[in-house]
Structures are given as C-alpha cells and as structure tokens.
Amino acid sequence: MQLIYINDRLGYIKSSVNIGFILNENKEAILIDAGIDDENAKKAYKLLKAEEIVPKKIIITHAHADHFGGAWWFVKHLDTEIFSSLPAKSILEYPLWEPIYLFSGAYPPKVLHQKFFLGKKVSVDGVINPGNINFENINFEIVDLPGHSFGQIGILFEDYLFCADSFISYEFLTKHKIPLNSDIRGTLSTLGYLKNSNYKGIIPSHGELFESYLDVLVENERIINQILEFILEICFKKISEIELLNLVYDKFAISIKDMATNVLMRLSVLAYIGYLLDENLLTVEFIDNQQFFVRS
Ligand SMILES: [Zn+2]
Numbered sequence: 001m002q003l004i005y006i007n008d009r010l011g012y013i014k015s016s017v018n019i020g021f022i023l024n025e026n027k028e029a030i031l032i033d034a035g036i037d038d039e040n041a042k043k044a045y046k047l048l049k050a051e052e053i054v055p056k057k058i059i060i061t062h063a064h065a066d067h068f069g070g071a072w073w074f075v076k077h078l079d080t081e082i083f084s085s086l087p088a089k090s091i092l093e094y095p096l097w098e099p100i101y102l103f104s105g106a107y108p109p110k111v112l113h114q115k116f117f118l119g120k121k122v123s124v125d126g127v128i129n130p131g132n133i134n135f136e137n138i139n140f141e142i143v144d145l146p147g148h149s150f151g152q153i154g155i156l157f158e159d160y161l162f163c164a165d166s167f168i169s170y171e172f173l174t175k176h177k178i179p180l181n182s183d184i185r186g187t188l189s190t191l192g193y194l195k196n197s198n199y200k201g202i203i204p205s206h207g208e209l210f211e212s213y214l215d216v217l218v219e220n221e222r223i224i225n226q227i228l229e230f231i232l233e234i235c236f237k238k239i240s241e242i243e244l245l246n247l248v249y250d251k252f253a254i255s256i257k258d259m260a261t262n263v264l265m266r267l268s269v270l271a272y273i274g275y276l277l278d279e280n281l282l283t284v285e286f287i288d289n290q291q292f293f294v295r296s
Helices: 038-050 071-078 086-092 097-102 170-176 184-195 214-234 241-251 259-278
Strands: 002-007 010-014 019-023 028-032 054-059 081-084 131-135 138-144 153-157 160-164 201-204 282-287 290-295
Touching (some): 002 038, 086 097, 170 214, 214 241
Parallel strands (some): 160 201
Antiparallel strands (some): 002 010, 010 019
C-alpha cells in the first residue's frame, strides 16, 4: 500500500483496490472508496495520518464489497460520513444483497459469505446523484458510469476522473479475461463516453493512474465486442445455457474450480445474453425444461 499524490489536492492510496482522496486547503479529505475490510482501512488511515490528512467523508463508487467493506472502520473510528448512489445504498445498508443476487436471489451458501462478496454493513448519510457538488469546500462532479455495477459513479476533480471499475487495466484483462460487467449496454456507453473525454488522467480502482487512456479503453471495448461476436457465432444453432457458458469459458481460457468464480463468471456471461436478447440478436426457446438460445 502506497500513498501517491497526483497534485497537492488529489491522489490515491494504491492498493489492490485503490482509495482516492481529494483535499481542501486544510487537508480535510473526501475519500473515494474505503478498501475491503477493517485491516485495509486501518492501513490506509495510517498513510493518510502520516500526511496529516483528515478523512471527513467517503464516497463509495459502487456496492462491491472490495470497495466498501472498510467503510465501517472509518465511521467507527473517525465518524466519517458515507455517501453513495441509491442502488449502492441498498447494498451498503444490507450487504447480504450482494451474495444473494450472485446466487440468483436464493439464500447464499456460506462459501459466498466471504469478504469479497459480503462487506460490513454501513449506514449511508446521503444519496448523491450525477452533477456538481460541494463537500468540505471542495467543488467536484459526480459522473454516472453505468455498466460494471448498478449505480456506479465516478468523481471528477481538477480534470482527473476516479472512474471506479468502468474499465480494467491490461494486467487485469490478462488475468480475468472477461471483465465483470453487469450491463453491457451501460458498459459500452461508459467506454464511449470515456473515449471521447480529454481528462488529464483517469484513475481506475484497480491499477494506476492513466494519463493517456484511449488504448486501454479501446482494448476493453474490443474484448466486449469479441465476446458478443463469439456468442452470436456459436448460437447459429440452438444452444443451452450450460453449453453456451462452457464454450465461452473454453474460448477465453477461463478455468472454474469454485463456486465464487462460477457465480461471477455466470453473471458476466448472462450480461451479454441479456444484452443480445434486448437487441433482438438472440431469442430464447424452452425444450424439455431447458433454456436454449439461438441467433435471431
Ligand atoms: Zn467492482
């Protein structure tokens, strides 16, 4: 974990999930995300304290446990206030929703009650919407970044955008192969928006500051289009959901050996299926109690 200043008013704590910060003249901070757990939050605070930075508020970019699990620690020890979008608030205040939706709405088994899926509950002090905002005498903008997770937002300050998980860096593309996105239309719209932007830099939650970011966005978009094309290609004939998932996993060299990876990858592929159904490029049929997909 390392604290990095981008300029004297903003920076981030580089970690497996970055924690951004923007500062007013008194070094009072708005943090962007809170790390995964107490341990993580405590370590991040130590780095902030060494710089005499005082966290006042935390904006949670989206309700994935690795981004908000540490928020409780900041509230308990520093009385920090928490802000999020409305969809994120419902999960921050009832974190079991995350493993519940991963397990198709059924009560999730214990194996999914792990810190990557189940963050510590925290109350949200205020819901924030896209637009200009002033906290602690700092003017900044909340930007809508749909696609990765419902209600995901970014924070734009002094021409730098904290863009959460709206794209993933090369390293993570190589590791995960299929980026986790819950809404492909939203993801493509966010990538298009970012491609047309001309910020001084963007800071993803996983990875480092990108000062030039067009290439990585194009690469994210290329992979999404490749997956869409592949699904359409294999759906030249009726194909069951299980077959479809297996063919996608084979094509992208994804290995599934546990329930956690299984639910995440299934969700990722379902997002493509949902998108293709809504675009009228796929249709669904039921034969012998099985769901089949076929190209329209
Ligand atoms: Zn995420």
